[in-house]
Structures are given as structure tokens and as C-alpha cells.
Amino acid sequence: xxxxxxxxxxxxxxxxxxxxxxxxxxxxxxxxxxxxxxxxxxxxxxxxxxxxxxxxxxxxxxxxxxxxxxxxxxxxxxxxxxxxxxxxxxxxxxxxxxxxxxxxxxxxxxxxxxxxxxxxxxxxxxxxxxxxxxxxxxxxxxxxxxxxxxxxxxxxxxxxxxxxxxxxxxxxxxxxxxxxxxxxxxxxxxxxxxxxxxxxxxxxxxxxxxxxxxxxxxxxxxxxxxxxxxxxxxxxxxxxxxxxxxxxxxxxxxxxxxxxxxxxxxxxxxxxxxxxxxxxxxxxxxxxxxxxxxxxxxxxxxxxxxxxxxxxxxxxxxxxxxxxxxxxxxxxxxxxxxxxxxxxxxxxxxxxxxxxxxxxxxxxxxxxxxxxxx
Amino acid sequence: xxxxxxxxxxxxxxxxxxxxxxxxxxxxxxxxxxxxxxxxxxxxxxxxxxxxxxxxxxxxxxxxxxxxxxxxxxxxxxxxxxxxxxxxxxxxxxxxxxxxxxxxxxxxxxxxxxxxxxxxxxxxxxxxxxxxxxxxxxxxxxxxxxxxxxxxxxxxxxxxxxxxxxxxxxxxxxxxxxxxxxxxxxxxxxxxxxxxxxxxxxxxxxxxxxxxxxxxxxxxxxxxxxxxxxxxxxxxxxxxxxxxxxxxxxxxxxxxxxxxxxxxxxxxxxxxxxxxxxxxxxxxxxxxxxxxxxxxxxxxxxxxxxxxxxxxxxxxxxxxxxxxxxxxxxxxxxxxxxxxxxxxxxxxxxxxxxxxxxxxxxxxxxxxxxxxxxxxxxxxxxxxxxxxxxxxxxxxxxxxxxxxxxxxxxxxxxxxxxxxxxxxxxxxxxxxxxxxxxxxxxxxxxxxxxxxxxxxxxxxxxxxxxxxxxxxxxxxxxxxxxxxxxxxxxxxxxxxxxxxxxxxxxxxxxxxxxxxxxxxxxxxxxxxxxxxxxxxxxxxxxxxxxxxxxx
Numbered sequence: 001x002x003x004x005x006x007x008x009x010x011x012x013x014x015x016x017x018x019x020x021x022x023x024x025x026x027x028x029x030x031x032x033x034x035x036x037x038x039x040x041x042x043x044x045x046x047x048x049x050x051x052x053x054x055x056x057x058x059x060x061x062x063x064x065x066x067x068x069x070x071x072x073x074x075x076x077x078x079x080x081x082x083x084x085x086x087x088x089x090x091x092x093x094x095x096x097x098x099x100x101x102x103x104x105x106x107x108x109x110x111x112x113x114x115x116x117x118x119x120x121x122x123x124x125x126x127x128x129x130x131x132x133x134x135x136x137x138x139x140x141x142x143x144x145x146x147x148x149x150x151x152x153x154x155x156x157x158x159x160x161x162x163x164x165x166x167x168x169x170x171x172x173x174x175x176x177x178x179x180x181x182x183x184x185x186x187x188x189x190x191x192x193x194x195x196x197x198x199x200x201x202x203x204x205x206x207x208x209x210x211x212x213x214x215x216x217x218x219x220x221x222x223x224x225x226x227x228x229x230x231x232x233x234x235x236x237x238x239x240x241x242x243x244x245x246x247x248x249x250x251x252x253x254x255x256x257x258x259x260x261x262x263x264x265x266x267x268x269x270x271x272x273x274x275x276x277x278x279x280x281x282x283x284x285x286x287x288x289x290x291x292x293x294x295x296x297x298x299x300x301x302x303x304x305x306x307x308x309x310x311x312x313x314x315x316x317x318x319x320x321x322x323x324x325x326x327x328x329x330x331x332x333x334x335x336x337x338x339x340x341x342x343x344x345x346x347x348x349x350x351x352x353x354x355x356x357x358x359x360x361x362x363x364x365x366x367x368x369x370x371x372x373x374x
Numbered sequence: 375x376x377x378x379x380x381x382x383x384x385x386x387x388x389x390x391x392x393x394x395x396x397x398x399x400x401x402x403x404x405x406x407x408x409x410x411x412x413x414x415x416x417x418x419x420x421x422x423x424x425x426x427x428x429x430x431x432x433x434x435x436x437x438x439x440x441x442x443x444x445x446x447x448x449x450x451x452x453x454x455x456x457x458x459x460x461x462x463x464x465x466x467x468x469x470x471x472x473x474x475x476x477x478x479x480x481x482x483x484x485x486x487x488x489x490x491x492x493x494x495x496x497x498x499x500x501x502x503x504x505x506x507x508x509x510x511x512x513x514x515x516x517x518x519x520x521x522x523x524x525x526x527x528x529x530x531x532x533x534x535x536x537x538x539x540x541x542x543x544x545x546x547x548x549x550x551x552x553x554x555x556x557x558x559x560x561x562x563x564x565x566x567x568x569x570x571x572x573x574x575x576x577x578x579x580x581x582x583x584x585x586x587x588x589x590x591x592x593x594x595x596x597x598x599x600x601x602x603x604x605x606x607x608x609x610x611x612x613x614x615x616x617x618x619x620x621x622x623x624x625x626x627x628x629x630x631x632x633x634x635x636x637x638x639x640x641x642x643x644x645x646x647x648x649x650x651x652x653x654x655x656x657x658x659x660x661x662x663x664x665x666x667x668x669x670x671x672x673x674x675x676x677x678x679x680x681x682x683x684x685x686x687x688x689x690x691x692x693x694x695x696x697x698x699x700x701x702x703x704x705x706x707x708x709x710x711x712x713x714x715x716x717x718x719x720x721x722x723x724x725x726x727x728x729x730x731x732x733x734x735x736x737x738x739x740x741x742x743x744x745x746x747x748x749x750x751x752x753x754x755x756x757x758x759x760x761x762x763x764x765x766x767x768x769x770x771x772x773x774x775x776x777x778x779x780x781x782x783x784x785x786x787x788x789x790x791x792x793x794x795x796x797x798x799x800x801x802x803x804x805x806x807x808x809x810x811x812x813x814x815x816x817x818x819x820x821x822x823x824x825x826x827x828x829x830x831x832x833x834x835x836x837x838x839x840x841x842x843x844x845x846x847x848x849x850x851x852x853x854x855x856x857x858x859x860x861x862x863x864x865x866x867x868x869x870x871x872x873x874x875x876x877x878x879x880x881x882x883x884x885x886x887x888x889x890x891x892x893x894x895x896x897x898x899x900x901x902x903x904x905x906x907x908x909x910x911x912x913x914x915x916x917x918x919x920x921x922x923x924x925x
Contacts, residue, residue, distance in 0.1 A: 065724045145909040150659045150723045154859045155905065161856045162898045169894055280856065284731055291728060324739035331732025335725045336715060 009212070009299075016046065016205040021198050036194050040269055041313060043201040045306040046208050047266040052289045052305035053208075053215050053298060054258030059287070060295030061219055062251045063231030064148070067284050068156030069259050071163040072131040074278030076260025078167075079130055080267045081180035082114060083123035084191075088184050100182065101175045111173045120187055127264040128257055135256025136249065143245040143252070148234065157280055164279035179274030186268045197269065204265045208302070211258055215298050218254070227251060288327065291334050294341025303342060398428055407456040407476065410440070411447040411493055419502045426506030434510050436476045437503045446473070446490040456493065457482055513539060516546040516559075522760065524555045532562030532590060540566050554763050561588045568594055577611050584615025587622035587766040595619070626768045631885055637774040639881025640781030644839060645854055646861035646873050647784055648832030654867040655805045655825045658716060658726045659859065662734035664851020666830045668741055669707055670700035670837025671846045675750050690755045693838075700838035701831040707737070708830020712823050720822075734851070742848040752841040773842040780839050784832060788870060791828070801825050857897075860904050866914020875915055880904075 020042060023034040051073055059065050085099040094103040098110060116122045138159065142152055170176040189196040218224050229237040230244045237244050267273050276282070285308075293304020308330070315323045338345050398406070406421040422440075425433045439445055439458050447454045457473040464470065471490070473482040495503065512534075515527035528546070531539045540563060547559040560582065567579035568591070580598065583591040598604055599612040649663050660666075674696040681692035711733055719726045758776055761769040792798035803811040804821045812818050840850065861880055865872030880900060888896045911917065 063724075065727070141905050141909065145912045147908050147912050150653075150657070150727055151863050151908070151913070153724065153727060154659060154863050155901075155908070158856050158860055158901045158904070162901045165894045165897055280852070284728075287728065288732075321739070321743060324735050324742075328732040328735030328739065331735065332715060332729050335729040335732070336718060339725065 013205075013209045016042075017202065017209065020205075021202050024194070024198055024201075036197060039201050040197055042306075043197070043204050043269040044266060045309045046201075046204045047262045047269065048286075048289065048309055049262075049302040049305040050204070050208050050211050050265070051259045051262035051286060052293070052301040053211050054255030054262075055286055056290045056293075056295055056298060056301035057215050057218065057227075057258075058251055058255040059290060060297070060301070061224060061231060062227040062248055063234075064248055064252065065153045065287065066156045066252075066255070067153050067280070067287065068158075068160040068163070069255070069286050070160050070278040070280075070283035072135060072256040072259035073263040073266070073282075073286075074163065074167065074273070074275075075131045075134060075263065076127045077263030077267045077273040077277070078174060078180065079117070079123055079126040079260070080264035081183070081273045082117040082174075083120065084183040084186060084268060085180050086114065086118050087186070087188075088182065091184055092182070099175070099180070101178060101180075102173065105170050105173075105176075107173060114173070127260055131256040131260030132253050135253045139249045139252035139256075143248045146245070157283070160278065160280045160283040164275050167275035167278060175274075177275065179272060179276075180267075181272035181274075183268065183271060191268060191271065200265070200269050204269070207261060207265060211261075212298060212302065214254075215258075218251070219298070223247060223250070285327070288331055288334070290341075292330055292338075292341055294338075294343025294345075294347075296340065297343040297347070300341050300343025307342070398424070398430075398433075403477075408454065410445075411454040411456050411491075415496075415498060418499055422499060422502045422506075426503065431510070432477050432479075434506060437506060439476075440493065441495050441500055441503050441507070443492065443494065445476075445493040445495075446471070447493050448473075448485065448490055454491075455482075457490075459490075462487065509534065509536060509539070513542045516542065521552040521555050524550070524552070525558045528555060528558035528562050529590070532558065532565045535562075535565050535569050535594075537566055537570065557586060557766065561586050561590070564588070565591055565594065568598065573605060573608065576608055580608060580611040580615050584611075584618035587619055589619060589623060589767050592616065592619055622766065626765055629765065630768055631889070632882075633770055633774070635882035635885035636778055636878075637881075638885055639878045640778045641836070641840070641843075641854070642858055642861050642881050643781045643874060643877035644777070644784055644836040645833065645858035646865070646877055647781075647788060647870075648829035648836070649858055650862045650865060650867065650870070650873040651788070651801075651832075652826055652829040653862055655801060656716075656720065656726075656822060657723045657867075658730070659723065659862070660826075660829070661727055661731040661855075662711065662737060663730075663830075663833050663858070664855030665734040665737040665741075666704040666708060666833035666851070667837035667840065667854070668846075668848060668850040669737065670704045670834030671752070671841045671850050672741060672745060672750070672837075673700040673703040673834065674838045674841045675745075675752050675846060678752055690757060693755045693758065693842075696838055697835065700834040702834070704834025704837065705827040705831035708833075709823055709827045711830075712826035716826070717819065717822060738848050738851070745848070747848060749845040749847040752846050754842055758842055777839050777843065780835070784835065785870070785874060788828075788832075792870070797821075797824065857900075860900070862914075864904055864907060864914055866911070866916040869916040872914055872916035 020034060020039060023032050024036065024039045026033045028035075051069065055066065055069055088099070090097055092100045092103075094100055096103050098107065102110070117126070142155060147155060166172060167174055167179075168177050174180070183191055185191060186196065186200070189199070191197070219227070226237060226242050226247050229240070229242070230247060234244050263273070289305040289308045290301045291304070292308050293302065294300025311326070312323060315326055334341060340348070402424065406424045409417040409421040412418065422437065426437055436445075436458065444459045446457050446459050448457060449455050456476055458476055458479075459471045459473055461472045462469050463472075469487045470484050471487050472484050474480060475482050512527045512530050515523050516531075518524050518527070524546075528543070531543060543559055543563045543566070547556060547563065550556045550559060564579040564582040564586065565588070567575045568583065570576060570579075576598075580595060583595060595612045595616050599609050599616060601609070604612075645663070645667065648666075649660060652658055652660050674693070677696040677699050678689070678692045681689045681695070711730070715729055715733070716726055719729060754773060758772045761771040762775065763769045790798075792802060800811070800816045800821050801824075803814070803816055804818050808818055811821075837850065840846075840854070844850070844853070857880065861873060861876045864880065865874075865876035883903065884896050884900050887899055891899060908914075
């Protein structure tokens with residue numbers, strides 16, 4: 001890492017990992033106190049940022065635009081949610097060992113696929129493995145037959161729609177439209193305690209830093225260069241002896257896992273997961289985070305996820321009607337005027353500034369404007 | 375107990391008269407009228423049953439007068455005269471009413487209203503009167519000039535299976551010209567006879583119902599087949615008829631599925647056609663296509679409201695105006711989109727996809743803010759409601775037939791435009807090789823705009839058609855759009871035929887597997903099927919070939 005970059009990333013990591021939780025732990029009358037709500041909100045944003053990193057890896061580096069990442073997010077989130085549901089046990093409204101929605105739906109016995117989720121270790125493994133396996137299967141079929149470009153995007157969108165439809169069904173035993181909610185504890189710690197939430201936040205921030213370093217390592221490696229080559233011209237990469245399908249499959253699985261982990265971190269902090277979070281619209285919203293922040297730069301993806309969601313939580317409370325208009329405008333504006341997002345604009349501006357500063361002393365700026373005319 | 379006895383007694387009285395509407399004896403008649411004028415609810419009800427049971431139009435008219443409160447009683451208790459009042463007038467200082475006798479309607483002079491006691495029809499009496507008047511009304515409908523009304527009346531009479539209707543149905547059957555009404559009449563007659571007492575008639579009826587493929591008769595036939603009291607010949611006949619009807623039901627179900635598949639395929643085709651043309655020309659998947667459809671639907675809504683306000687007499691024809699209007703509205707918005715933003719991103723399909731998605735959100739939210747989030751009401755014009763009966767128990771709704779016709783027309787129109795006009799020649803030239811076409815003097819920008827306009831217009835047309843089969847709301851486009859993307863992807867960009875085949879395949883397949891899997895899992899199965907299909911042909915059925923395909 002170059003020095004200034006290391007410094008900047010380290011500083012941000014320090015603020016996210018240490019400063020915010022510490023501020024939150026301060027007594028409420030302290031001027032530096034960070035309210036629980038804000039920290040919780042940030043936890044959600046950082047979970048989204050993990051997903052955005054994966055999506056950026058896929059789209060910004062390999063040029064594969066997935067409009068179905070909500071599905072992988074959902075797989076991780078539901079895996080975590082199922083474990084939390086089972087942890088409630090008999091403390092639920094109906095005092096049954098079954099989750100409440102199963103009692104409503106007159107399910108008398110816990111479905112087989114729910115049973116392993118009693119185990120915390122299995123759940124943690126499932127959060128990684130289920131999106132990975134599913135992503136592998138889907139990606140294998142898609143990339144093997146060289147489905148690419150808009151074709152791939154359309155197929156992933158259809159995937160998001162199908163998953164949304166399926167998760168909405170009551171007979172899937174996943175809570176139907178209402179999803180999974182009303183969690184009480186996570187691994188024994190009560191979820192409504194500020195300390196638990198602080199711990200979850202810190203875990204999210206930590207995972208984000210690790211994910212960032214992982215993605216950075218991938219993009220700097222030889223594989224990362226091949227990914228960029230594939231993005232720029234798949235045919236040329238193919239003719240140079242690389243197998244684009246394998247590289248794309250690898251990066252697709254990585255980004256699916258990151259999305260799943262993000263979902264798993266999202267659930268205990270937000271307290272609910274419904275099919276509405278995994279459908280077509282949320283999936284494509286995820287893309288706009290990356291686009292707005294700046295695809296092809298990992299920092300941009302993180303900044304986009306946090307920034308856009310911050311804006312959303314502000315706009316949807318203050319001007320609920322305007323949010324979709326704003327989101328649409330953001331899509332169009334970013335694509336038209338900031339194809340490289342905020343990060344790209346900043347880098348561009350910094351480059352121009354540097355060029356200005358590095359001018360040799362003797363050089364004279366060609367004056368521009370009306371005063372140049374004699 | 376008493377009301378039951380009364381009813382039984384009356385039923386016994388009326389039974390011989392069934393089907394013949396025998397005139398009432400003078401004594402019976404007098405007893406019934408006296409009972410009506412009295413206060414005993416049970417006797418009054420029995421009297422209505424006696425009078426209505428005659429099925430005589432004149433008595434029915436009397437019952438109607440009774441229901442409407444025009445019947446009066448005059449004289450002493452026990453020897454009252456029941457009269458029907460007609461016109462009231464006030465020649466002096468109190469109202470006077472013209473009186474007529476019941477049944478024959480002979481004039482009985484005038485009397486001051488105050489001297490008469492009104493024979494009021496309470497709720498119970500009105501309830502007793504209603505079935506007689508209704509049955510009569512249904513029988514009257516058998517002579518209606520509209521065959522649909524006649525057919526409906528015949529079906530209703532069959533469901534009632536009232537033996538008294540048999541003679542009326544026979545008369546109607548003798549003079550009926552329309553085949554469908556004849557069928558319904560024959561079915562009703564057979565249903566009535568099946569429930570009768572005469573064994574040869576019941577056997578004939580069972581056989582006839584089998585030959586008529588009457589689904590409505592299935593419960594009755596099954597009951598007969600299971601009835602241990604029924605003669606064995608009748609039971610065998612009923613069983614055979616049941617089998618015949620069930621086989622027919624399977625056949626109609628198959629034809630119906632086929633038709634539904636064709637209908638869904640035409641909807642998909644209407645939507646995907648515009649999408650495919652734009653995709654073929656510019657490589658742009660227009661994510662706002664669904665919202666252009668919604669715009670077309672809302673344009674239809676506005677046209678309808680304009681007609682309702684300005685020309686209420688011609689409101690049935692609003693749809694004919696709405697078709698071109700929705701095309702033009704969507705096309706105009708399409709041109710604005712293309713000229714305004716999309717053309718700046720030429721050659722970057724993924725960016726265009728996001729851009730059009732953004733546009734779709736804005737259009738959708740604008741519609742929501744303007745028209746409200748709730749669905750709006752678009753009424754079907756009268757000539758599109760109802761359906762055309764093609765087989766027994768199978769009526770194809772006009773709106774679906776219309777959509778199939780519209781899709782066929784749209785495809786024919788696109789073929790004509792692309793292969794028979796100069797504009798089409800230019801479009802194809804730019805599609806095949808943009809640079810070369812430009813060198814030869816084709817203004818690619820203009821062709822882009824025009825093509826986009828046509829594609830968007832087709833979306834508007836699809837939206838207009840969709841108002842006839844679904845809800846019109848701001849998210850109308852979203853419900854179908856992913857399916858139409860699948861059609862485009864499966865069809866490929868090389869030829870229109872790909873889109874047509876893909877629409878037919880996806881529409882037929884989803885309706886074919888829907889009964890087995892349910893709508894949701896059918897959709898998932900379609901996605902899997904498309905994925906597997908793309909394993910064989912990654913660029914769809916008809917891929918663009920050659921160097922330009924690699925762009």
C-alpha cells in the first residue's frame with residue numbers, strides 16, 4: 001500500500017472500529033455520546049457496504065452486472081434469521097418451541113431443513129456455504145454457456161423475482177410475506193441490550209475491514225488483472241489463454257458469500273428479514289450504491305453504500321414521496337454525469353489538482369478569459 | 375308444525391296441476407283470497423303458494439300487485455271482497471281509488487281510500503311471492519330477443535329443475551333458432567325430466583345429458599348412479615353419461631389451457647415486441663418498458679374519463695380512440711427518453727440498462743403522485759365483455775380473443791414496417807452494421823429515435839390492451855416486465871421470429887405447467903428452463919451473427 005492510502009484507510013477503520021463504539025459507550029449526557037439508534041443505523045450501512053464490496057468486485061472489476069444480489073443477501077440473512085428464530089424457543093407469543101408463524105400456519109413439527117439451524121456453528125457455516133454453493137451453481141450454468149452482458153443481468157433479475165416469489169410462499173416455511181422477526185437473543189446475548197448491539201456493530205465493522213482487505217488483495221493479485229482484462233475485452237482475454245468463465249465464476253462466488261455475510265450481519269441489527277429485501281427493486285438498489293460511490297474502486301463502493309443509504313433513511317422519513325424520484329434521478333445522474341461515481345470524481349479532481357501543483361516554477365499559466373485580449 | 379303441514383297440503387293440492395297450470399276451482403280461489411285478507415300469517419303464506427303455484431300469468435300479476443301494496447279488502451270479517459286498486463284521484467276532499475277484481479280484472483267501481491283496508495304484504499309474504507315472480511321472469515326471458523339472455527334463462531331453469539317449467543321450455547325449444555340456446559334448453563329439459571318419476575323419460579334424459587356434455591348435470595347424474603333405489607338400467611345410463619361428460623370436460627380443459635397459453639403468449643409478445651426491436655437495434659434493454667406500458671394504460675384511463683365526461687353516449691367506443699392515443703403517448707415519452715439521455719450512452723448497454731431503470735422509477739413515482747397509489751378503474755367496453763362460446767362448457771372471453779388479434783396485428787404490422795418500407799430497410803441496415811449504414815447516408819440517430827418511438831409505442835399499445843385483463847396501477851409494468859425480458863433473451867436479437875417463438879414457448883409452457891405446480895413455482899420452473907435452454911444457445915434462438923455480434 002502506498003503511504004497516504006494506508007493512512008486514510010487505517011484512519012477510517014480506526015474511526016469505524018474504535019471511535020464510534022467508544023462514543024456510543026460514553027454516558028448519554030456526554031457531548032461526544034453517539035445515540036444507540038445512530039450506531040445501529042451505521043451497523044446496517046456497514047453491512048450493506050460489505051455487500052457493495054462484493055458487487056463492486058463483480059461489476060467494477062469483472063464487468064459482470066448482477067441484478068440479483070438481493071438473493072444472496074437473503075440467503076445469508078435467512079440462515080441467520082432461522083437460527084435466531086429457534087433461539088427464541090418457547091419465549092415466543094404462543095409459547096411453542098416452533099416459531100410463531102408456523103403456529104399460525106398450523107405446522108405441527110419443525111421442518112427438517114430447520115433442524116440443523118439449532119446449532120450456532122452450523123448456522124455460521126451455512127451463512128458462508130449456502131450463498132457460495134448457490135452462487136456456484138447459478139454462476140456455473142450462466143458462465144459456462146457464456147451468458148454475458150445484458151443477458152446475464154436479465155437472468156439475475158429473473159432470479160431475484162423468482163426468489164422473491166418463492167420466499168413469499170407460506171408453504172416454504174420461511175415466514176411468507178412477514179418474514180422472520182421478533183428475535184430475542186443472539187448466541188445467548190439479549191438483542192435489545194445496547195452492549196449486544198455495540199458488539200454486533202463492531203463485528204460488522206471488523207468484517208467490513210477484513211472484506212475490504214480481501215477484495216483489495218484479489219484486485220491487486222494477478223487474478224485481479226485478468227478480471228479487468230475480461231471486463232475490457234472478454235474475447236481478447238480468452239484468446240490470451242485465460243478462461244474467463246472460471247475467473248468470473250470465482251469472483252461471482254466471492255461476491256455471493258460477501259452478500260450472504262452482509263445479510264447475516266444485517267438481520268440481528270435490524271431485527272427483521274422479509275422477502276421485500278431480496279426482490280427485484282432492492283437488488284437493483286444495491287447496484288446504484290456501487291454506481292454512485294464509484295465502481296472499480298473499492299472505497300467508492302463502501303462510500304456509496306453508506307452515502308446512498310444515509311440519504312435514503314433521511315429522505316424516506318422527511319419526504320417519503322420523493323425517495324423513488326430521487327433514486328431514479330440518482331441512477332440517471334450518476335450514469336450520465338459521473339460514470340465513475342463519487343470516488344471517480346474525487347480522484348479526477350485530485351489528479352487535476354496535483355497536475356496544477358506540480359507545475360514547474362518557470363512555467364507560465366496560459367491566461368484564459370477576457371483579460372487576455374489586448 | 376303448522377306451516378309445514380300447510381305447505382305439504384298445498385304441495386299435494388298443486389302436484390296434479392304441475393306443468394299444466396290448471397285453473398283454480400272457484401272454491402279454492404275464494405278460500406285463498408279470504409285467507410289473504412285475514413291476519414293469520416301461515417294461512418296467508420299458504421294462499422300465496424296456491425295462487426303462485428298455478429303459474430297463471432294473471433295470478434302472477436295479482437301477486438305482483440299484492441307485493442307492491444295495491445291490493446285492498448272491502449267488507450266484513452269473513453265475507454270480505456279482495457280487490458286490486460289502480461288509479462287514485464282526489465275529486466272531492468278525500469282520495470278515491472279505482473277498483474278491479476283480481477284475476478279477470480273486471481271493473482268494480484270506485485271507493486274512497488278510507489273505506490278500504492289495505493292487504494299489506496309483510497316481509498314473510500314478499501319472500502313467499504318472490505320465487506313465483508322470479509320463475510315467471512326467467513320463463514319470460516326465454517322469449518327475449520337477445521340470445522345470451524335466452525341462454526342464461528334456460529341455464530337458470532335447468533338449475534332450478536322445476537317440473538312446472540317443462541312445458542314452457544318445450545315450447546321455447548320448438549321455436550328456438552339459436553344453436554347454443556337450443557343446447558341450453560335441451561339440457562334444462564333433460565335435467566327436469568331426470569328428476570321426474572317417469573322411467574323411460576328419465577332414461578332418455580340421462581342419455582341426452584351425456585350426449586349434451588352437460589357439466590351441470592354431473593352432480594344429479596352421480597346421485598342417480600349411486601342411488602340404490604333407482605332401477606339398474608337408469609343407473610347404468612347415468613354412469614355412462616357421467617363418463618361421457620368427464621371425458622368431454624378433459625377435452626375442454628385441454629382446449630382451454632391451449633387458449634390460455636395462446637393468450638398469455640400474445641400478451642408477452644405484445645410487450646416483448648417493442649423491447650426486442652429496440653434491443654436488436656441498439657443492444658439496449660429498456661428497463662422503462664414496463665412503465666411505458668403503464669403510461670399506455672393510464673392514457674386509456676384518461677381517454678375513458680374524457681369520453682365519460684364529454685360524450686357519455688359514445689363511451690363504448692372510447693377504447694378505439696384509446697388504442698392510438700396510448701401508442702402516441704408512450705411513443706412521445708420514448709422519443710424524449712431516447713433523444714434526451716439514452717443516445718448519450720450508445721454502445722454501453724449495462725449503463726443504459728441502469729439509466730432506463732432510473733427513468734422507470736421516476737415515471738412510476740410520477741404516475742403514483744399524479745393518479746394516486748391505488749388502482750384506477752378502467753371499464754371494459756360492452757363489445758369486449760362476454761365471450762364467444764366455441765364448445766359446450768367453453769366460452770372464450772372476448773378480451774382475450776381481442777388481445778390475440780391485437781398481437782397478431784402488431785406482429786404483422788412490424789413485419790410490414792421492417793420488410794416492406796424504406797424506413798424498415800434503414801432500421802435493418804443500422805441493426806446489421808451501424809457504421810456502414812452511416813457511411814451510406816443513413817442517419818443512424820434518426821433511425822434510433824424512430825425505432826425507439828415504435829418500440830415505446832408498442833409498449834403503450836400493450837398497456838392499453840392490459841387494461842382489459844388486469845388491474846391498472848402505477849406498478850402495472852413490474853408485474854409482467856421480467857417475463858417479457860425473458861422472452862427477449864430467449865428469442866435472441868437476430869429475427870422477429872425468435873421473439874414470436876419464445877413468447878409462444880414461454881406462454882404455452884407456463885400455462886401448461888401451472889395446473890401442476892401453481893403460478894409461483896411455474897415461474898421458477900420457467901426461469902430454470904430458460905437457463906437450461908441458454909446452455910444450448912447462449913444468445914437466444916436467433917443470435918445475431920458475424921462480426922457485429924461481438925461488439
